[in-house]
Amino acid sequence: MFIESITKEALAELPLHAFDGKIVLVDSQEQLEKAIAYLRDQDVLGFDTETKPSFKRGQVHQVALLQLSTSDKAFIFRINKIGLPNALKDILADEQIAKVGVAIRDDIKALQKINRFTPQGFIELQDEVKGYGIQDFSLKKITGIVLGFRISKSQRLSNWEADELTEAQLSYAATDAWVACEIFNSLIAAQS
Numbered sequence: 001m002f003i004e005s006i007t008k009e010a011l012a013e014l015p016l017h018a019f020d021g022k023i024v025l026v027d028s029q030e031q032l033e034k035a036i037a038y039l040r041d042q043d044v045l046g047f048d049t050e051t052k053p054s055f056k057r058g059q060v061h062q063v064a065l066l067q068l069s070t071s072d073k074a075f076i077f078r079i080n081k082i083g084l085p086n087a088l089k090d091i092l093a094d095e096q097i098a099k100v101g102v103a104i105r106d107d108i109k110a111l112q113k114i115n116r117f118t119p120q121g122f123i124e125l126q127d128e129v130k131g132y133g134i135q136d137f138s139l140k141k142i143t144g145i146v147l148g149f150r151i152s153k154s155q156r157l158s159n160w161e162a163d164e165l166t167e168a169q170l171s172y173a174a175t176d177a178w179v180a181c182e183i184f185n186s187l188i189a190a191q192s
Contacts (some may be wrong), residue, residue, distance in 0.1 A: 001132060011150055012150070014149050018171050023074050025078065025165070026078065035075045036090075039091050040091065044185065047122070062114060064160035065077065067174060068177060076170060084117075098121050100123045101125065102139040132187060139151070
């Protein structure tokens with residue numbers, strides 16, 4: 001089935017992959033409506049957020065991006081520009097749509113500070129992989145074990161509140177949500 005854990009060395013030998021589907025940046029009402037119409041029809045979404053890193057003690061930033069991804073389409077919502085609109089909140093509160101991610105509790109809490117909602121349908125991959133005997137819980141290592149490739153974390157500490165996001169930032173943000181979706185789908189496929 002799956003190996004229990006993977007060493008840094010073994011992970012480094014795996015091929016590097018990034019999301020190569022369509023990335024949709026959502027920072028206007030019109031884009032929001034189109035994105036929500038698409039997302040409402042999905043069963044499983046990869047979920048992640050990005051927050052501008054803080055390098056000063058006591059300084060905390062609000063969530064800048066919310067990423068929701070299917071296998072071939074990733075939506076990057078600029079929360080720092082559009083807030084957390086009710087239509088997006090409804091997706092996060094919809095128990096019929098699985099929202100899958102790693103270490104999601106803090107992401108959910110941070111989003112609730114912007115606009116309160118009752119989280120429904122969230123699946124924590126760190127809990128899920130335990131049922132498959134996997135003992136590594138970082139997204140990077142779970143990706144290596146379940147999907148057989150590695151992902152780059154080089155953009156993690158970049159400025160997610162920048163006026164313009166770079167291609168590298170968009171790719172990184174989309175990849176994190178996408179691999180969560182792919183891992184979950186692979187775990188489900190492994191059961192059958």
